[in-house]
Structure formats: structure tokens, C-alpha cells
Amino acid sequence: MRLIIRETKNQTSQWVAEYIVHRINEFRPTKERPFVLGLPTGSSPEKIYANLVDMYRSGKVSFKNVVTFNMDEYVGIPTSHPQSYHSFMFKHLFQHVDIPPNQIHLPSLENYHEYDSMIAKYGGIELFLCGVGSDGHIAFNEPGSSLASKTRVKTLTSDTIMANARFFDGDVNAVPKSAVTVGVKTVLDAREVILIADGRGKAEAVRQAVEGKISHSWTVTALQMHPKFIMAVDEAATEELRVKTVKYFKDIEGTAVAPGKLGSKL
8 A cells, every 4th residue: 555645735736637647658558558547536536537538638648548437427317417437537537638439348237247248358557547435335335235245226324425515515415325336346457546535524534444454344445455456635634543654654655666666655
């Protein structure tokens, strides 16, 4: 595990975006050998996507040979709904870069049975970017989800519904009650995982992810088992971590190279 700590969300988002661009360019993707990228939605990655768009516009990266698989999508609202994750991704990323539409994949009731097979046909996900809920869930793998789960339909908890009501004008009743989501194992099968978290509201989830025991009660803890797992957080999200934990990771980072020259440091 690697823990990257930056003072603010903006700084964390910039670091992650630069790292993603570095990985794509280092991979040298082609049409026959695309870079396969797993993507989340929500407030945490918005700044990352804005930075990726800026770097694309400045000629630092192309998405022409990138294939994407999103983590989840609501059930019960059309893709044209402004709060669908389909709409979110096109608004914040896809419509602003050169990724071909047929290389974009989002889970749905129509394809979730074959979603993991679709990923496998591309050789697996090279890098999976994840967010985390305040209760430690990744994608919509709520507390109690199997750590061996694959893509499926999940009923959302009341906490998640209440948390997402802010995207539906505060109307809890307007929030879909279920979603199609990749499983914990789907994420773990990626060759690399980056998890982003910001703010005090994510501090306990960050503590569990870094210092907690692996448990289906906090599905984010499963990422401790991943051989190449990076967490990128702001200072506020570290408030529940032990001081010596924060000092340890900051000390390690002090000897690391910049994102564009990462080499084997990560």
C-alpha cells in the first residue's frame, strides 16, 4: 500500500490526474492493445476529471486508445437523467476528450451479467480509480457485501440513499433504491488500484482502509490485499489515522520521485 497525502483536495486531485496520464503514456496504448481504465463517479473524482480534460487539451495525453469501464449505475432512471452516472461521465469527461464512444462501457440491467467477461476480453483493467463512501463502501458494495463479489444488482442502504439525496435536490424519495455495481473482486482483479478520499467525512473510512482489519463490514479494507494499491487523500481525511501512521507515509513519500518519474517507487 502507498498513501499519498496532500494538503487540499485540489492538490490530491492534481496528483492523481498526473499519475493517470503518466500511466497511460508509459503504457503506450494502441488500438490493438488499449489502456483499460476503471472509473468512478461522485464528487470526489470531479476535480480529477477536470484536470484530465485540461491535460488532454494541452496535448499531454490522448484517450483515443483508452477503453473505460465505469463502476456503477443507478437502476430505475434513464441514462439521459441528469443524475445518471452515464450523464455524469459525459458531462465531466467523455464529451471533452477524444475517446471513441464504442470504447466507453457503463454497467446496466442489460449487460451486468456479462460485464466482467467484457472486461476480461480486453485483458483486464490496467488501472482502477475508486472513490469510497463514509461507511467504507467501494462502488455500491455496501457493508456486508462479499469480498469475492462480481458485477451485480445491489439494493442501496438508507445511509447511501440519504448521502446521495444531495444530488437529487435533497429529495430522498427521488434517489433510486438499487444500482448495478462492479463487485469487490472486480476491483481487486485490476492490475493497479487508486482510491481517492477527501474531507473529514471520509476520515473513518480512510482509517479502516489503512489500519483496520480486512472485513466485509468495511469493503474498502479488501484493497489491503491488492499488490499495487495507492490511496490519495487530503489532510482532512487523515484525521482518524494514528500520528505515527501519517508520519510514516509522509516520510516514505519524501524519498519518492514526482508522478511523471515514478519508476519503481510505486
